[in-house]
Amino acid sequence: MNYFKIREIIEDYDSIVIYRHIRPDYDAYGSQLGLKQLLLDNYPEKRVYTYGLEKIDNPEFLEDMDNPSLDIIRSSLTIVLDTSTFSRTDDKSYAEGLKSLKIDHHLDSEECTDYRYVVESASSTSELIAQLAIVNDWYISSKSASYLYAGMNFDTRGFTIASVNATTFKILAVLVEKGIDLVQINRYINDLAKEKFAIKHYLATKAIFKEDVGYILLTREEKLRLGLSTHEAKDFVYVMENIKGINKYAFFSYEEDSDSFSASLRSHRPSIVEIARQYGGGGHRLACGIPELNLKQVEEVIDLLVKARD
Ligand SMILES: [Mn+2]
Numbered sequence: 001m002n003y004f005k006i007r008e009i010i011e012d013y014d015s016i017v018i019y020r021h022i023r024p025d026y027d028a029y030g031s032q033l034g035l036k037q038l039l040l041d042n043y044p045e046k047r048v049y050t051y052g053l054e055k056i057d058n059p060e061f062l063e064d065m066d067n068p069s070l071d072i073i074r075s076s077l078t079i080v081l082d083t084s085t086f087s088r089t090d091d092k093s094y095a096e097g098l099k100s101l102k103i104d105h106h107l108d109s110e111e112c113t114d115y116r117y118v119v120e121s122a123s124s125t126s127e128l129i130a131q132l133a134i135v136n137d138w139y140i141s142s143k144s145a146s147y148l149y150a151g152m153n154f155d156t157r158g159f160t161i162a163s164v165n166a167t168t169f170k171i172l173a174v175l176v177e178k179g180i181d182l183v184q185i186n187r188y189i190n191d192l193a194k195e196k197f198a199i200k201h202y203l204a205t206k207a208i209f210k211e212d213v214g215y216i217l218l219t220r221e222e223k224l225r226l227g228l229s230t231h232e233a234k235d236f237v238y239v240m241e242n243i244k245g246i247n248k249y250a251f252f253s254y255e256e257d258s259d260s261f262s263a264s265l266r267s268h269r270p271s272i273v274e275i276a277r278q279y280g281g282g283g284h285r286l287a288c289g290i291p292e293l294n295l296k297q298v299e300e301v302i303d304l305l306v307k308a309r310d
Helices: 004-009 026-042 070-075 092-096 125-135 142-155 166-176 182-190 192-203 219-226 229-242 273-278 294-309
Strands: 017-022 046-049 077-081 097-104 114-118 209-212 213-218 249-257 260-267 286-294
Touching: 004 077, 004 097, 004 125, 017 026, 017 070, 017 092, 026 046, 026 077, 026 142, 026 182, 070 092, 077 286, 097 125, 114 125, 114 192, 125 142, 125 166, 142 182, 142 209, 166 229, 192 229, 192 286, 213 219, 213 229, 213 294, 219 229, 219 249, 229 260, 249 286, 260 273, 260 294, 273 286
Parallel strands: 017 046, 017 077, 077 097, 097 114, 213 249
Antiparallel strands: 209 213, 249 260, 260 286
16 A cells, blocks of 8 residues: 555545544544545545544634535545544444545554555654645645644644654645644644643642652542543643653543543653553553553553663
C-alpha cells in the first residue's frame, strides 16, 4: 500500500464515509475533517461524509459529524482514521461499507479493514493525510490545512516528541503556506476552561514521585467531587509533562463502570508500551494506556515504570 494506491481506491467510489476512534482527540478529528475537506475540494462530484458519535472538548473549531444512514454507509467506501482496533472505532458500522480502508499510526494496528496503510513511526495520522495530499498533488485549502495542522500539533505535543522528524516539518511548511492561523488553532487546542485550570493545579499538588516516575491517582470520591468524566480526567496526565528528572509519568483514574482504575502512561525516553500490553492495554511506544487495573496492579505498574530503562 502507498499514497498512489490509496488515491486509486478513493477514486473508485462515488460515496465515502470517514470514521475515527472513540474518545476522539484532535488527531482523530483533524485527520477526519482534513481528509473530508481535501476530498470535497479535489473530487467535487463525490459525496463525502464524516461519522462519529462521541464528542470532543471545545468543539467550536470543529464541524459536526454528518452521521449518514446505514443505507448510505452500505453503498460507500469507508475510511477509518487513527484507530488501532476494531473495538475503538466510532463506530463499528464502518464494517458495513462496500470496502473499508484504514490509515493509522498506532503500534500493532489491527487488520480489521479490507485495505490498510499503517506507518507506526509517523507522529500523527494527520501527518499521513497531509502527505497523501502532497504526494498526489491535491489542492490543499486553508481549511483542510488548519484541521491537519491541529491534528499534527496535538498528537506531537506541539512538535516536541521523538517521532517528530524532518518530514514532519516539511509537511508543516506546506500547510503553513496555505495561510492557517497558527495562534488561533494553538489556542483552540491548548486553552483550558477556567474550572479546568483550577483542577489542573489541584491535581499537580497530588503528584507522587518515585525515582524518575511521577504519578497521580484519582480516587472515586475526588473524581466525583471534581465533576470529571474519565475522558476529561485522563487529559491531566500532562500536568506532569515538564518536571526536571521525571522521565515517565502516569495518571490513574477510577472507573465507575468496572470499579477499577484506568491508566494513561507517558514517557520521554524509554519505551513503556510493553508495560501497557502486559496488562491488556496498548498504544504508542511513549504514550499508551490500560483500561482496567485493580489497586494492586496499579502498584505493579508504578514499579515497572520505575524499572523501565533504555
Ligand atoms: Mn493519532
